[in-house]
Amino acid sequence: xxxxxxxxxxxxxxxxxxxxxxxxxxxxxxxxxxxxxxxxxxxxxxxxxxxxxxxxxxxxxxxxxxxxxxxxxxxxxxxxxxxxxxxxxxxxxxxxxxxxxxxxxxxxxxxxxxxxxxxxxxxxxxxxxxxxxxxxxxxxxxxxxxxxxxxxxxxxxxxxxxxxxxxxxxxxxxxxxxxxxxxxxxxxxxxxxxxxxxxxxxxxxxxxxxxxxxxxxxxxxxxxxxxxxxxxxxxxxxxxxxxxxxxxxxxxxxxxxxxxxxxxxxxxxxxxxxxx
Amino acid sequence: xxxxxxxxxxxxxxxxxxxxxxxxxxxxxxxxxxxxxxxxxxxxxxxxxxxxxxxxxxxxxxxxxxxxxxxxxxxxxxxxxxxxxxxxxxxxxxxxxxxxxxxxxxxxxxxxxxxxxxxxxxxxxxxxxxxxxxxxxxxxxxxxxxxxxxxxxxxxxxxxxxxxxxxxxxxxxxxxxxxxxxxxxxxxxxxxxxxxxxxxxxxxxxxxxxxxxxxxxxxxxxxxxxxxxxxxxxxxxxxxxxxxxxxxxxxxxxxxxxxxxxxxxxxxxxxxxxxxxxxxxxxxxxxxxxxxxxxxxxxxxxxxxxxxxxxxxxxxxxxxxxxxxxxxxxxxxxxxxxxxxxxxxxxxxxxxxxxxxxxxxxxxxxxxxxxxxxxxxxxxxxxxxxxxxxxxxxxxxxxxxxxxxxxxxxxxxxxxxxxxxxxxxxxxxxxxxxxxxxxxxxxxxxxxxxxxxxxxxxxxxxxxxxxxxxxxxxxxxxxxxxxxxxxxxxxxxxxxxxxxxxxxxxxxxxxxxxxxxxxxxxxxxxxxxxxxxxxxxxxxxxxxxxxxxxxxxxxxxxxxxxxxxxxxxxxxxxxxxxx
Numbered sequence: 001x002x003x004x005x006x007x008x009x010x011x012x013x014x015x016x017x018x019x020x021x022x023x024x025x026x027x028x029x030x031x032x033x034x035x036x037x038x039x040x041x042x043x044x045x046x047x048x049x050x051x052x053x054x055x056x057x058x059x060x061x062x063x064x065x066x067x068x069x070x071x072x073x074x075x076x077x078x079x080x081x082x083x084x085x086x087x088x089x090x091x092x093x094x095x096x097x098x099x100x101x102x103x104x105x106x107x108x109x110x111x112x113x114x115x116x117x118x119x120x121x122x123x124x125x126x127x128x129x130x131x132x133x134x135x136x137x138x139x140x141x142x143x144x145x146x147x148x149x150x151x152x153x154x155x156x157x158x159x160x161x162x163x164x165x166x167x168x169x170x171x172x173x174x175x176x177x178x179x180x181x182x183x184x185x186x187x188x189x190x191x192x193x194x195x196x197x198x199x200x201x202x203x204x205x206x207x208x209x210x211x212x213x214x215x216x217x218x219x220x221x222x223x224x225x226x227x228x229x230x231x232x233x234x235x236x237x238x239x240x241x242x243x244x245x246x247x248x249x250x251x252x253x254x255x256x257x258x259x260x261x262x263x264x265x266x267x268x269x270x271x272x273x274x275x276x
Numbered sequence: 277x278x279x280x281x282x283x284x285x286x287x288x289x290x291x292x293x294x295x296x297x298x299x300x301x302x303x304x305x306x307x308x309x310x311x312x313x314x315x316x317x318x319x320x321x322x323x324x325x326x327x328x329x330x331x332x333x334x335x336x337x338x339x340x341x342x343x344x345x346x347x348x349x350x351x352x353x354x355x356x357x358x359x360x361x362x363x364x365x366x367x368x369x370x371x372x373x374x375x376x377x378x379x380x381x382x383x384x385x386x387x388x389x390x391x392x393x394x395x396x397x398x399x400x401x402x403x404x405x406x407x408x409x410x411x412x413x414x415x416x417x418x419x420x421x422x423x424x425x426x427x428x429x430x431x432x433x434x435x436x437x438x439x440x441x442x443x444x445x446x447x448x449x450x451x452x453x454x455x456x457x458x459x460x461x462x463x464x465x466x467x468x469x470x471x472x473x474x475x476x477x478x479x480x481x482x483x484x485x486x487x488x489x490x491x492x493x494x495x496x497x498x499x500x501x502x503x504x505x506x507x508x509x510x511x512x513x514x515x516x517x518x519x520x521x522x523x524x525x526x527x528x529x530x531x532x533x534x535x536x537x538x539x540x541x542x543x544x545x546x547x548x549x550x551x552x553x554x555x556x557x558x559x560x561x562x563x564x565x566x567x568x569x570x571x572x573x574x575x576x577x578x579x580x581x582x583x584x585x586x587x588x589x590x591x592x593x594x595x596x597x598x599x600x601x602x603x604x605x606x607x608x609x610x611x612x613x614x615x616x617x618x619x620x621x622x623x624x625x626x627x628x629x630x631x632x633x634x635x636x637x638x639x640x641x642x643x644x645x646x647x648x649x650x651x652x653x654x655x656x657x658x659x660x661x662x663x664x665x666x667x668x669x670x671x672x673x674x675x676x677x678x679x680x681x682x683x684x685x686x687x688x689x690x691x692x693x694x695x696x697x698x699x700x701x702x703x704x705x706x707x708x709x710x711x712x713x714x715x716x717x718x719x720x721x722x723x724x725x726x727x728x729x730x731x732x733x734x735x736x737x738x739x740x741x742x743x744x745x746x747x748x749x750x751x752x753x754x755x756x757x758x759x760x761x762x763x764x765x766x767x768x769x770x771x772x773x774x775x776x777x778x779x780x781x782x783x784x785x786x787x788x789x790x791x792x793x794x795x796x797x798x799x800x801x802x803x804x805x806x807x808x809x810x811x812x813x814x815x816x817x818x819x820x821x822x823x824x825x826x827x828x829x830x831x832x833x834x835x836x837x838x839x840x841x842x843x844x845x846x847x848x849x850x851x852x853x854x855x
Contacts, residue, residue: 002828032829095363
């Protein structure tokens with residue numbers, strides 16, 4: 001079954017950059033880009049146990065007459081054929097429901113606020129909601145198209161981090177790109193993490209790939225982030241801890257998204273690991 | 277909500293082993309909580325409405341008061357559309373859609389959005405009712421509580437029903453009507469699994485109403501003496517109420533489409549609609565607001581206008597409701613339906629008194645009451661809701677026989693002329709009303725991915741016939757997808773019929789390539805993974821096909837056959853029937 005990525009197309013230069021990122025992503029893993037050309041500023045995504053209402057920035061509706069042509073041109077320049085979706089179901093006449101049977105979704109850092117807000121340290125509320133609810137990982141792109149040449153995975157031993165690691169392995173297999181793992185030693189040791197990898201039956205794959213495992217045991221986490229290659233796709237888990245823990249101790253994902261400008265592939269708490 | 281997981285592990289009753297034995301107990305417990313919450317929401321709306329009506333009462337006689345409903349509808353529209361970005365209609369169809377297609381998922385914002393917007397519309401004088409907003413609110417409360425406890429779709433749908441039942445029970449102080457409305461209109465099925473939690477939620481909602489508002493019957497009346505001739509004349513009343521229901525339903529839609537054609541923002545249209553109602557209300561106050569005190573006058577027999585005015589009032593209220601709801605105001609059609617029904621009833625009563633002055637008819641209030649039942653049953657095409665609602669809100673069990681006649685005949689006649697009720701028409705038109713156990717629902721719950729067969733042997737377009745014959749010997753299938761040898765793209769299908777002319781001539785085995793004898797993509801029908809099964813079956817029926825290739829991204833994915841669909845269909849039907 002074809003691996004599919006959902007992309008909400010914005011027919012502007014900024015939207016072009018985002019679609020270039022999506023197309024590159026699809027080209028690397030042989031996925032089908034499925035594009036939604038919005039006809040209204042609102043749409044719903046019904047997930048298994050929650051609904052995400054996406055209120056798009058008005059710029060998503062600009063120049064509808066050229067949107068499909070532009071999107072097709074961009075995707076075809078990567079040797080891919082785009083799929084387009086038209087909503088079949090409507091919760092209300094102006095509120096279409098977008099299907100969710102995808103393997104990935106691409107979002108800029110914000111899809112409902114003015115594009116001037118997009119910058120490091122800011123992920124819009126709708127994008128957060130999608131990451132929190134989706135069974136697929138969300139590709140949060142950098143504002144300008146930049147092909148990535150490596151895979152960087154953040155692994156801290158949690159369930160979400162294991163999912164991120166599995167995704168990293170999948171990308172390394174599919175793209176044949178080098179993969180690096182980044183771990184900040186805090187409560188659990190490297191040995192414990194190796195045990196987790198073994199317990200999750202990832203040892204064999206871990207050994208078969210040429211993995212560079214970077215362990216940070218000194219300095220602050222922010223300081224260590226300078227080691228992340230600038231041309232890497234960064235894969236990480238998010239929202240795996242409880243709300244109270246996050247309020248008390250902060251979130252690693254928030255630190256990462258505030259500091260590094262790379263493309264991020266985020267596996268949320270509802271992400272279901274697949275054998276693509 | 278996932279982030280509250282640690283707390284939920286401790287406080288989530290769904291995880292308690294006591295409830296793992298039978299989830300009905302769990303649904304009863306949470307259903308009661310939902311019933312109380314939705315009951316409180318209903319009381320909150322009721323009290324807010326009273327407060328706004330009191331506040332604006334002093335201004336009603338002023339010449340500019342006609343703009344009040346306009347301002348109310350405008351604010352309501354701005355609140356819903358711009359602030360909360362609801363983008364949705366009156367509420368009940370959205371609840372039915374969520375039950376029918378989305379496992380009962382409803383947005384959290386819907387649990388309060390309609391309460392506030394309808395309060396603005398109705399409180400300022402718009403012709404609408406608070407019932408649909410409280411149903412929406414109660415259902416959203418139920419849905420979100422179910423999601424909080426991570427309940428499954430079936431359990432969530434039950435709790436959506438509990439919310440709707442609790443809200444209706446609370447606002448009318450009518451537990452049976454709440455229950456029946458939910459089963460008949462919202463869920464569309466009467467299963468024992470649902471009835472008990474919904475009954476408990478109705479009781480909880482009603483008790484909340486009784487604690488906070490007292491045990492009041494909405495429209496009390498003196499006792500009626502009903503004879504056989506009264507019961508017989510009800511058949512004609514049913515006919516009249518059916519006509520009125522059809523006019524109301526059609527005019528509401530008409531107004532909605534007229535409003536949509538006007539190139540002005542929704543809030544402007546809502547304001548215009550509200551002002552029209554305000555102007556009408558200047559001459560005929562019965563059209564303003566929910567109009568419950570007029571109903572009380574009519575049932576008491578103290579509604580003193582003449583036949584002509586009462587008759588005009590029926591249509592004035594219909595037009596006012598259409599302007600309010602069709603042009604962007606927020607609220608429901610229950611209360612206007614009751615007012616229109618009672619006006620129809622007393623108009624009818626006065627006409628028959630005029631035609632047969634010597635006959636001793638039951639009193640006017642009773643006709644008003646029967647008229648309400650007729651219009652509600654006709655409009656919703658839910659006779660039981662009409663019957664139980666009127667019995668409970670009037671405390672008039674002695675009218676049960678004529679009530680049954682009016683409700684049944686009115687809903688039957690309406691169904692004949694308008695096959696779908698007001699709430700269901702758009703859903704049916706868009707193929708979104710899928711009641712459990714129906715053919716459409718079973719097919720909708722199955723996806724192509726579930727029925728696809730991927731064990732087909734693929735062949736390349738440049739394969740020679742000799743190699744293909746070897747493949748035929750290995751395969752159990754008669755159809756073979758042909759792919760481009762370079763790109764892997766799907767090019768067509770080849771089956772045994774294509775090979776028959778050459779199979780007994782081994783001289784050509786090495787001379788024929790498959791691309792020369794295959795059926796190309798343009799000759800055959802294909803389907804994609806995004807197609808729904810009902811479309812696939814229609815295609816199979818129209819083309820008399822038993823199987824079809826599934827193509828995705830120009831590549832062959834698998835085959836889909838009628839036999840596999842039937843197998844899965846039966847399994848799914850059994851699951852839905854035994855829920």
